[in-house]
Structures are given as structure tokens and as C-alpha cells.
Amino acid sequence: xxxxxxxxxxxxxxxxxxxxxxxxxxxxxxxxxxxxxxxxxxxxxxxxxxxxxxxxxxxxxxxxxxxxxxxxxxxxxxxxxxxxxxxxxxxxxxxxxxxxxxxxxxxxxxxxxxxxxx
Amino acid sequence: xxxxxxxxxxxxxxxxxxxxxxxxxxxxxxxxxxxxxxxxxxxxxxxxxxxxxxxxxxxxxxxxxxxxxxxxxxxxxxxxxxxxxxxxxxxxxxxxxxxxxxxxxxxxx
Numbered sequence: 001x002x003x004x005x006x007x008x009x010x011x012x013x014x015x016x017x018x019x020x021x022x023x024x025x026x027x028x029x030x031x032x033x034x035x036x037x038x039x040x041x042x043x044x045x046x047x048x049x050x051x052x053x054x055x056x057x058x059x060x061x062x063x064x065x066x067x068x069x070x071x072x073x074x075x076x077x078x079x080x081x082x083x084x085x086x087x088x089x090x091x092x093x094x095x096x097x098x099x100x101x102x103x104x105x106x107x108x109x110x111x112x113x114x115x116x117x118x
Numbered sequence: 119x120x121x122x123x124x125x126x127x128x129x130x131x132x133x134x135x136x137x138x139x140x141x142x143x144x145x146x147x148x149x150x151x152x153x154x155x156x157x158x159x160x161x162x163x164x165x166x167x168x169x170x171x172x173x174x175x176x177x178x179x180x181x182x183x184x185x186x187x188x189x190x191x192x193x194x195x196x197x198x199x200x201x202x203x204x205x206x207x208x209x210x211x212x213x214x215x216x217x218x219x220x221x222x223x224x225x226x227x
Contacts, residue, residue, distance in 0.1 A: 002164070034214055043203075043217045044162065093161045095215065106152070107215050109161040 003027055004096050006110035013084055014118055020080045021113045023094030030096035033077040034107065035069060038091040050077045074099070084117045091115075121145070121208040127222040130200075136193040138221050140206030143187040149210045151182060153191045155202040156220075162205065165191065196225045 003026040013019050023033055031052050036044040048069055049057045056069035066088075068080040077096075081088055095109040123141040130136040142151060153165040166173055166180045168189070173180045179192040193200055205220040 004161075006161075032212075036217075043205075043219055044156075046214060046216060049214055091159070095162075105211055106164060106167065108164055109154070112159070112161045114159075 002098060002106070002108045004094065004108045004110040006092075006094055006113050008113060009111065010114040010116075012116045012118065015085050016083055018080055018082045019084055019115060020078055021092055021094075021115075023077045023079070023096065023110055025075045025096040025098075025108070028096070028098050028100060028108075029074040030077075031074065031099040032097045033071060034095045034097075035067070035077075035079050036093045036095070038093060038112075044093060047079075081115065084115070086117045089115055089117045122206045122218060124204075124206050124218070124221045126219065127224070129224050129226055130193075130196045132198060132225050132227050133195055136191075136196040136200065136223060136225070138191040138193075138204050138206075138223065139188065140191070141188045142206070142208045145186050145208050146210070149208050149213075151180065151186075151189050152207045152209055152215070153178070153180065154205045154207065154215070155200075156205070157199075157202040162217075165204075167209075196223075198225050198227065201225045 005024045007022045033050040035047045038044045047062045050069045050071040052071045058064045071077040091112050093112040095107045097107045150167050152167040154162040156162045168180045182189045203220040203222050
């Protein structure tokens with residue numbers, strides 16, 4: 001149980017194009033999902049918190065107009081990197097918090113999406 | 119502010135128990151201790167969590183001191199596939215997971 005999937009697992013795009021990454025909770029509902037970014041040899045950095053049916057909350061320094069987040073259902077959140085540039089190349093990871101009512105609200109992570117912008 | 123302190127790296131012989139320590143001296147009464155690990159180029163994997171009692175599952179055991187200021191994650195029989203970065207995280211309800219540098223565990227043949 002508690003599986004989170006991401007699609008695609010890797011993507012290569014040209015500079016200036018937009019890329020959409022999907023995050024799905026496969027066997028549980030997630031009111032809240034999170035998006036992280038990880039550069040080589042660094043730890044994961046939280047980018048934004050995605051709440052179903054409402055606007056995402058972005059961490060300081062993350063451009064909301066560049067990283068568009070949509071959380072349209074309890075099992076799906078999408079991250080769109082708009083007008084991607086080489087510096088946006090990174091490993092993007094989502095997580096979903098189990099909303100089953102458990103006191104601890106464990107977060108489960110997806111396998112990540114490797115984005116390379118040429 | 120970092121809520122936890124972990125050693126930067128550790129080695130463990132294959133087949134032996136790996137004991138990963140974590141200090142969380144400022145933990146509050148309603149906060150849980152969570153452990154995740156990240157194997158190279160993969161998403162973090164949930165391992166175990168606890169409040170004040172020791173916990174065990176198919177992956178590991180979690181020992182929390184009585185004063186809750188520190189804990190130890192135990193992998194009873196480490197294998198090469200357990201080589202990863204291990205993160206100890208303190209979380210209250212509805213908190214978001216913030217990663218520190220973690221402990222890089224190398225399991226050596």
C-alpha cells in the first residue's frame with residue numbers, strides 16, 4: 001500500500017518549452033501533496049505544498065509563475081515547469097500525505113522525475 | 119532550524135546490524151520521529167515512525183529514549199542494498215517533511 005507514482009520518470013526538453021509532471025497517489029487519497037527538487041549531491045528542497053481544490057503554497061524563493069501546480073483531485077497533482085531553462089534541470093520528486101485520518105499523516109514519496117533542459 | 123542532528127556518514131559490514139543515531143533534543147510532546155531513506159537516484163522511502171514507544175516493522179526497528187531526545191534506527195542485518203542516505207525527521211500533525219543532510223550509510227562487503 002501507500003504507492004505514489006510520477007510520470008514521466010525522465011524528460012528531455014528544449015530551452016523555452018514547458019514540461020508537465022504528474023504525481024498520483026495510487027491506493028490512497030491525498031488532500032495534500034508536496035513538490036521537491038533535488039540537485040546533484042544535495043538534499044531534497046521543498047518547493048511547494050499542493051492542496052486539493054485550492055492554490056498551492058510556495059516556499060520562499062520559488063517562483064509560482066514558473067512552477068505551476070494544480071491539484072485537481074484527491075489522487076493527482078501536476079507540476080508544470082514553464083519556459084524551462086538549463087538551470088531548471090533537476091530531479092523533481094513529489095510526495096502525498098495519507099488523508100485516511102491517521103494521527104500521524106505519513107508522507108509517501110514518488111520515484112522522481114529527471115528533467116534535463118537543453 | 120534543524121530539529122535533528124545526525125552523523126554525516128557511517129559504514130557497516132554486510133550482515134551486521136546498522137545502528138543509525140539521531141538527536142532531537144527539542145522535540146515536543148506531539149511530534150513523531152520519522153525515518154526515511156533515499157537510495158541513489160530514487161525517491162525517498164518511508165521506513166518507520168514512532169512517538170515514544172519502540173517500534174518494529176519488516177524493514178527496521180526504532181528505539182526512542184525515554185526522554186525522547188534521541189533515537190536509533192536499527193537495520194538488523196544490513197545488505198548492500200541498504201546503502202543509502204538515511205533521514206531522521208521530527209514531525210507534528212500536518213507538518214511538511216523538511217530534509218536535512220541525513221546520514222550516508224555505506225554497507226561494505
